[in-house]
Amino acid sequence: MSDELVNVTIDGMQLAVPKGTPIIEAAKQAGLLVPHYCYHPSLPSPAVCRMCLVEVEKAPKLMPACVTTVAEGQVVHVNSPSAKKAREGVLELLLINHPLDCPICDQSGECELQDYTFQEGRPATRYQEFAKRYNPVEDFGPDVLYVPNRCILCTRCVRFMEDVADTPVLNVSERGDRAYIGIAEQQRLDHPWAGNVVDLCPVGSLLSKDFLHKARAWDLDKTASVCPGCTQGCNINIDTRDDVVVRIRPRPNLEVNRHFICDYGRMNYRWMNRGDRVEAPLVRDGGRHVATDWDTALDRIGQAIRGVSGSAVILASGRTSTESLGLVRLMLDGLEVTAAVQVPLGDEAPLAGIPGLALRRERAPNLAGAELLGYGVDGGETWREVSSAGLVIVLDAELGPEEEAALAAAPGLVIVLATLMPEARNAEMILPITTMAEENGTYVNRDRRIQRFQQAKAQPGMARPAWWIAGEVLAGPGPDASAPSTAAEAFALLGERWPLFAGITHGDLGYTGRLLTQAPAGVGSAR
Amino acid sequence: MGYPHPSHPKETVVLSKHFGDPEARTYAGWVRHGGYEALRKAVGMSREAIVEEVKASGLRGRGGAGFPTGLKWSFMPKDVVRPHYLVCNADESEPGTFKDREIMRWTPHALIEGCAIAAYAIGAERCYVYIRGEFTEPWKVMNAAVEEAVAAGALGDDVFGSGKRIEIVLHRGAGAYICGEETAMMNSLEGRRGNPRIKPPYPAVAGLFGMPTTINNVETLAAVPHILNRGAAWYKALCLGNPKSTGTKLVSVCGHVQRPGNYEVTMGTPMRDILYDMCGGPPAGRTIKAVIPGGSSVPIMTLEEAESALFDYEGVVEKGSMLGSAGMIVMDDRTDMVYQIWRLARFYAHESCAQCTQCREGTAWTTRVLERILAGKGKQEDFQLLLDLSENMTGKTICVLSDSCAAPVVSGIQKFRSEFEAYIAGAREPSLAAV
Numbered sequence: 020m021s022d023e024l025v026n027v028t029i030d031g032m033q034l035a036v037p038k039g040t041p042i043i044e045a046a047k048q049a050g051l052l053v054p055h056y057c058y059h060p061s062l063p064s065p066a067v068c069r070m071c072l073v074e075v076e077k078a079p080k081l082m083p084a085c086v087t088t089v090a091e092g093q094v095v096h097v098n099s100p101s102a103k104k105a106r107e108g109v110l111e112l113l114l115i116n117h118p119l120d121c122p123i124c125d126q127s128g129e130c131e132l133q134d135y136t137f138q139e140g141r142p143a144t145r146y147q148e149f150a151k152r153y154n155p156v157e158d159f160g161p162d163v164l165y166v167p168n169r170c171i172l173c174t175r176c177v178r179f180m181e182d183v184a185d186t187p188v189l190n191v192s193e194r195g196d197r198a199y200i201g202i203a204e205q206q207r208l209d210h211p212w213a214g215n216v217v218d219l220c221p222v223g224s225l226l227s228k229d230f231l232h233k234a235r236a237w238d239l240d241k242t243a244s245v246c247p248g249c250t251q252g253c254n255i256n257i258d259t260r261d262d263v264v265v266r267i268r269p270r271p272n273l274e275v276n277r278h279f280i281c282d283y284g285r286m287n288y289r290w291m292n293r294g295d296r297v298e299a300p301l302v303r304d305g306g307r308h309v310a311t312d313w314d315t316a317l318d319r320i321g322q323a324i325r326g327v328s329g330s331a332v333i334l335a336s337g338r339t340s341t342e343s344l345g346l347v348r349l350m351l352d353g354l355e356v357t358a359a360v361q362v363p364l365g366d367e368a369p370l371a372g373i374p375g376l377a378l379r380r381e382r383a384p385n386l387a388g389a390e391l392l393g394y395g396v397d398g399g400e401t402w403r404e405v406s407s408a409g410l411v412i413v414l415d416a417e418l419g420p421e422e423e424a425a426l427a428a429a430p431g432l433v434i435v436l437a438t439l440m441p442e443a444r445n446a447e448m449i450l451p452i453t454t455m456a457e458e459n460g461t462y463v464n465r466d467r468r469i470q471r472f473q474q475a476k477a478q479p480g481m482a483r484p485a486w487w488i489a490g491e492v493l494a495g496p497g498p499d500a501s502a503p504s505t506a507a508e509a510f511a512l513l514g515e516r517w518p519l520f521a522g523i524t525h526g527d528l529g530y531t532g533r534l535l536t537q538a539p540a541g542v543g544s545a546r
Numbered sequence: 547m548g549y550p551h552p553s554h555p556k557e558t559v560v561l562s563k564h565f566g567d568p569e570a571r572t573y574a575g576w577v578r579h580g581g582y583e584a585l586r587k588a589v590g591m592s593r594e595a596i597v598e599e600v601k602a603s604g605l606r607g608r609g610g611a612g613f614p615t616g617l618k619w620s621f622m623p624k625d626v627v628r629p630h631y632l633v634c635n636a637d638e639s640e641p642g643t644f645k646d647r648e649i650m651r652w653t654p655h656a657l658i659e660g661c662a663i664a665a666y667a668i669g670a671e672r673c674y675v676y677i678r679g680e681f682t683e684p685w686k687v688m689n690a691a692v693e694e695a696v697a698a699g700a701l702g703d704d705v706f707g708s709g710k711r712i713e714i715v716l717h718r719g720a721g722a723y724i725c726g727e728e729t730a731m732m733n734s735l736e737g738r739r740g741n742p743r744i745k746p747p748y749p750a751v752a753g754l755f756g757m758p759t760t761i762n763n764v765e766t767l768a769a770v771p772h773i774l775n776r777g778a779a780w781y782k783a784l785c786l787g788n789p790k791s792t793g794t795k796l797v798s799v800c801g802h803v804q805r806p807g808n809y810e811v812t813m814g815t816p817m818r819d820i821l822y823d824m825c826g827g828p829p830a831g832r833t834i835k836a837v838i839p840g841g842s843s844v845p846i847m848t849l850e851e852a853e854s855a856l857f858d859y860e861g862v863v864e865k866g867s868m869l870g871s872a873g874m875i876v877m878d879d880r881t882d883m884v885y886q887i888w889r890l891a892r893f894y895a896h897e898s899c900a901q902c903t904q905c906r907e908g909t910a911w912t913t914r915v916l917e918r919i920l921a922g923k924g925k926q927e928d929f930q931l932l933l934d935l936s937e938n939m940t941g942k943t944i945c946v947l948s949d950s951c952a953a954p955v956v957s958g959i960q961k962f963r964s965e966f967e968a969y970i971a972g973a974r975e976p977s978l979a980a981v
Contacts, residue, residue, distance in 0.1 A: 066744045067901040069942055080941040086744055108938035112907035145931055148923075149914050172900060191739065191900060194722075196910035198900035 025091040030098055042084035042095055043071055051097050054106055054135045056113075056221050057173040058085035061277045061373075063182055068173050070109045070135070074099040081105050103139060110136050113171050115146035116196065117222070124169065126223030128236030132171065154199055159189075160208030162228050162282065163217060167199045170224040176200060176216035183279070185371035186210045200224075211368035211378060214282040218268055227266070229286060234260045242475035243270060243530055245462050247338045247455050248284035249365075249379040250386050252464025254531065255280060257288070257456060257475035264291045264456060264476065272531045275468065281368060281378040290454070291476070297437050297451040298480025308449060313481065316448060317491050323432050323447055324350065324492065329409035331431075333358040334401050335394065336415040337383020340460030341469070341520075342509040343452075343485035344385065344392050347414055347436075349516060350489040357404045359397035360389040361416050379465065384455075388463030391519060391535070405429045414485060415452060418442060436485050451482035458484040459506035461528065463535065470532030471525060484509075549652065551805050554824040558784060558812040560794045561768050565652045565808070571687055573694035576655035582700055584771035588663040589708035596667040600770060602778035604785075604792035609635055609726075609763030610841065610871045612791075612859045615770075621750035622668040622758050630670040631754045633735065633761040634661050636677045636684075637719050637726035640841035641893060643873030645796035646764035648808050650677070650684035653768070654691035660767030662701060662712045663774065668760045671711045676731050679719040688716055723897035727945045728761040730899065741899045742945035763871075765796055787814025791858030795872050799825050802832065802878035813858040820857060821876065832878040836962070840870020842890050843950030845957035846883075866957070883962040884969055885977055887954050888916035894951035905948035908939040912955060919969045922976035929959060929966070 024035040029042070032049040041064070043053045056068035064085045072081035076094040081102060084095075096102060113132060121127040154167035174191060177200065181187040188208060192201030202208060208216070217227045239258040246253040246267070253276035258266045267288050269280040300316035301308035331354040335344060339360070348358060362383040369377035383389075386396070395401075397416075402425040405411050409431040415438055418426065423442045426433060433446040438454050457478040463469045486509040487502075494502035503509040507525035514521030519535050527533065549566030553559050569575035576582070588596055601616025622630060634657070638646040649657055661673045677685050692714050695701045703711050717735055719725050725734045729743035732754045753759025773781045782792045791813040797820055800806045804826030811820060821827060821834065828834050837852040838844060845867040847855070855865040862869045877886060895909035912935050915928050936952035943949070959966060968974040 065901070066944065067903075069902050069904055072942060083744075105938070105942055108934070108942075109903050112903050112911070112938065115907055115911060145927075146911060148918070149911075171903070172906065174901075194724075194900045195895050195898040196900070196906050198906060 025089050025093075027089045027091075027093045027095060029095045036089055038089065040089050042073060042075070042082070042087050042089060045089050046084065046095070046097055053084045053097050054131075054138070055085060056131060056171060057175065059175055059219060059278070061183065061279070062175060062178045062219075065174060065178070068109065068171070070106055072102055072105045072109075073097050074102045106135070106139060107141060110140040111145070114140070114144060115149075116152040116168070117171065118151060118168050120169075123232075124223040125226050125230060125232065126169075126220070126236075130223060131221035152196060157202070159202055159225070160213055162214055162286075163208050164226045164228055164231070165200060165202075166224050166226060169222050170200055171222055172198055172200070173221055174200075175219040175221070176225055179216055179219055180208075180210070180213070183215075183370060183372035184210050184212055189216075211283065212279060212281050212370045214285045215269070215279045218278070230266045234258075234265045239265065240475075242473050244456070244472040244475060245384065245464075245470045246280060246284040246287070247384045247462075248281070248287045248382060250381045250383060250465040251276065251377060251379050252384060252462055252466075252468060252470055252532075253280045253284055254470065255284065257291075259476050262476045264288045270530075274531065275464065275466075275470075276376055277373055279370060279373070279376070281370070283365075283368070283378050288456075291456040293439065295439060296479045296482065297440050297449060298482060299451060300481065301449040303447050308446075313483070313491075316450060317488070318496060319448060320434065320450075320488070320492050321495065323434065324410065327354060327410040327432060329431070330355040330357065330404070330407065331410040331412065332356070332401060332404045332408045333394070333412045333414060334397060334416040335360045335389065336417065337362050337381075337386055337389070338455055339385060339389070339414055339485065340455060340458065340472075340506070341385060341388040341392070341463060341513070342460050342506050343414065343489070344389055344394060345513040345517070346486040346489035346493065346503075346509055347412060348392055348394075349512065350492050351410070351412070354410065357401060357408075358392075358394040359401040360386065360394050361397045362386055381465075384464070385462040387465055387467055388461070388469070391463060391467075392513075392517060405431075410434070412436070413441065413443070436488065438482070450488055451480060452485045452488070453478040453482045457482070459525075460484070460486075461506075461510060461525070467535040468532045469523070469528060469535050471528045471530075549648065549808070551807050554809065556815070556819050556823050557810050558794045559810055560772055561649060561653070561656065561765065561796060562808060562810040565648055567652065570653050570655075571691065573655060573691070573698050573700075576653070580775070581655050581771075582659055582706075584774040585659045585662050585700060586706050587774055588666055589705055589710050593667050593669060596663065596774070599778050600667070600773060603773045603781035604778075604790065605766065605769055605773060605781065606791065606859065607763055608765035608769070608795065608871070610640065610843070612869060615762065615766055618750070618760060618762075619664070619668050621748070622760055623750075626669040629672070629755075629757045630668055631757055631759040632661060632665040632668060632670045632673040633728070633731060633754060633759060634673060634675040634764060634767055635726060635728060635731060635761055636675050636681070636764045637731060638678050638681070638764070638871075639723040639726040640843060640871045640873055641890070642798065642800055642838060642875040643841045643871040644798045644800075645808050645872070647678075647681055647684050648796075649764050649768050650681065650688050654684075654688045655695065656768045656771065657688070657764055658691055658695050658701065658714060660770040661714055662705065663770050664760070664762060664767055665712050666705075666710055668758075670760070671713065673712070673714045674735055674754070675714060675716050676725070676735060677716060677718050678726075679721045685716070685718060692716060722899075723893075724899045724945070724947060727947070730945070731761065732759065739899075741901050742947075744944050769793060784812045785814055785858075786812050787856040787858040788860035791860060795857070795869075797857070797872045797874055799874045799876060801874075801876035802828050802834065802881070803876050804829060811857060814856045814861060817855045817857045817862075818853045820874070821852065825876070828876070828878045832880065834876055835879045835881055836877045836883065838867075838875040838877075838954070839872070840868050841873035842875065842893065843946070843953060844868040844870045845953045846887075846961060848961050882977060883958055883965045884916065884920055887958040888913065888920055888978075890954045891916055891951055894947060898947060902943035902948065904939045905943050905951075908935050908948055909951045911935060912939075912951060916955075917978055919966060920976060920978040922969060922972060924966070924970040926970065928970070929963075932959060
């Protein structure tokens with residue numbers, strides 16, 4: 020695609036688009052979605068479904084909008100009678116062998132065959148008195164089932180595995196109307212990114228076993244979020260039903276993950292649904308912890324911190340938001356602070372066809388954010404500091420046996436902000452905080468792209484975001500205190516101390532975030 | 547000399563002159579018949595001069611589309627910065643066509659010489675000959691001939707001492723009709739599934755292995771040495787009809803004629819001459835009902851249309867069909883047209899590569915509807931259904947396989963509707979079991 024613009028008219032709308040743009044993308048800019056199946060912006064276009072045929076003036080026949088590029092002066096009709104008739108014909112043909120089992124199909128409600136048939140298909144079939152094609156369901160891999168009867172042979176899955184994953188295990192087997200998607204002999208669809216074929220499938224032919232018959236699409240609430248799996252920061256949607264996370268799907272971000280997420284990230288949601296949560300602030304009363312209200316708890320934290328002398332240690336989970344990491348750090352200003360985040364390590368799993376996209380070794384989504392805020396990486400040495408610190412704040416960090424022992428022997432004051440009940444009997448306070456799925460916030464990925472995630476489900480009990488607790492403590496008690504009441508307000512407090520965040524608001528980040536190395540566009544402007 | 551029949555006086559024998567003569571199969575024999583003179587001449591000429599000569603001859607692609615050969619060659623990049631390839635389409639999978647088989651069986655060196663000249667003209671050092679898998683004998687003959695040509699220095703690193711390098715690689719297909727489509731053939735040669743590619747990019751820009759490529763039919767390439775030997779003007783003068791159709795054409799005639807076989811005629815020869823004089827007309831006591839003039843992919847002609855047509859690209863189009871590959875299928879009055887059309891549709895349904903929706907599902911559905919009619923269970927609505935399906939299958943897919951399925955259906959309904967009606971009305975005994 021070049022910088023040169025060409026003028027085209029699409030359904031009467033005139034627009035200038037870069038030379039080399041396919042008509043289907045140019046039409047999107049005109050607000051028109053050309054119905055299509057095989058085309059996908061992150062895959063090579065084979066132009067085989069023939070659904071996106073449009074009328075191009077002066078062309079001898081209808082042209083596939085997915086591979087026909089714009090030309091100067093081109094006049095395109097997406098909804099001309101001939102184009103609509105051709106699409107109706109394709110829909111009729113796609114449906115002759117397609118079962119009408121929408122009531123038991125997971126794709127129902129988000130099915131492109133349903134949508135376009137409803138939009139412009141025929142009301143009834145003419146394929147009568149013939150049996151539909153039947154092939155049994157196949158088990159393709161750890162999480163993927165293939166239902167060949169529903170398949171429309173768009174070949175998106177084949178192209179993903181061949182051209183994007185660089186692991187060509189899927190193919191089109193047989194020919195004519197006997198064709199189906201085959202899997203290479205002795206092979207499994209077990210590539211670490213294979214789950215994307217389920218999202219790519221425009222119909223209910225490739226299904227996730229994890230999501231199988233779990234929910235109907237129209238019952239789901241979708242929340243824009245960022246994958247908490249690793250430092251890549253893939254954009255995701257968290258799909259919930261009745262406050263229960265039922266699946267994670269990729270959300271397009273051409274700069275980070277295009278249209279894909281890895282299977283690790285896809286399956287990394289069960290912890291969000293755990294019921295055994297800390298639900299009320301617990302303060303130490305002699306040898307036991309008792310539940311209290313937030314006012315009491317916040318007063319106690321303020322007093323405790325003011326009473327601390329010497330050094331302090333913060334040990335945080337790598338999944339903690341920028342807002343929480345920042346405000347907890349600000350809360351301890353005046354003390355000599357050693358701060359660190361936990362970074363679990365795993366195997367790196369790149370997606371061959373998309374440079375810069377991989378499941379990263381560092382499984383801490385906000386590692387870069389933490390480092391910008393002065394946190395180090397916890398390599399175990401943080402725990403040695405605990406033995407001499409006056410104050411230890413555990414910010415949802417995972418505690419293994421050694422950490423528990425160190426914490427139990429800590430001479431200073433221990434405050435634990437936790438989602439799950441920690442093994443910390445000597446803690447002065449155990450405060451319930453929200454998970455990233457229950458709060459708004461931001462993560463900074465490995466490229467220093469700061470991206471927002473939004474609250475996908477309600478918090479349990481009295482749990483609050485950690486930034487809220489720190490903000491309240493910072494503001495102090497009293498009616499004049501002005502603690503941040505939203506994550507956006509909390510974020511605004513970071514700029515004063517860390518200039519890289521200055522001049523940026525949550526609103527500036529949109530749904531795809533921005534690079535922190537860029538000069539902030541809105542510095543000084545009133546937003 | 548003709549094969550299997552002696553040449554008819556109305557034939558113009560150029561390519562088929564040595565059909566049936568075992569001597570012509572050998573290098574020495576071929577040279578005695580004047581072979582390889584054209585190649586010796588060609589390697590002394592400039593590439594442009596050869597292209598111009600072929601352009602001037604008016605030679606058009608004999609595989610079916612009839613694209614001007616010289617023009618096609620001229621699309622190849624002038625400067626050879628990447629490897630160029632010539633692909634000879636010897637897949638000859640079009641039902642009713644068997645002319646390329648005879649060229650390879652009897653005059654393999656004519657094809658090798660044509661390939662070598664064309665390869666040189668387009669700047670290619672390698673020519674792939676994609677031979678239909680079922681062609682066992684032509685394959686053996688071609689193999690032996692290429693070995694001989696290499697041994698004689700007509701192919702190899704130094705063609706006839708000119709310093710030019712030309713090699714021929716024979717590749718055997720595996721039995722898919724669609725691999726005769728030029729872009730599917732390139733995929734097949736590359737070791738991929740034989741699916742037609744979307745154009746653009748055209749083969750001259752990005753063809754085989756992504757390199758500039760020209761694909762020519764066997765008969766087209768076999769004609770090239772004659773043009774160089776005898777001149778473009780001679781070839782261009784071989785014309786009895788429209789001046790845009792020049793030279794000779796091999797016609798494969800099969801079906802209900804007394805002498806089926808290959809005939810070579812000057813472009814523009816009346817079809818009546820081919821049907822009645824050369825082939826001897828229908829069997830005794832029969833009359834011809836229909837003719838498919840250009841391989842199974844073209845519309846069916848009635849006897850009246852066929853009798854009045856001149857046999858060249860324009861003449862057949864004028865009468866509602868296409869010259870195609872000139873595989874002529876003749877059907878007499880005993881023929882059940884509905885059954886024949888079903889037979890063709892079934893072929894296309896079987897051979898569809900399954901890429902495009904209209905072709906994958908449309909060819910199969912068309913076949914089933916025709917089966918239903920043949921089983922005596924057709925309905926009046928089936929006419930509209932078949933025509934709607936055919937419209938969906940025409941001009942809307944990557945290649946023309948589905949168009950080819952639609953052509954006999956549409957022309958069959960137009961021209962032989964009463965036969966369909968007879969099945970639907972129950973006036974005719976069902977000829978297929980119920981589906």
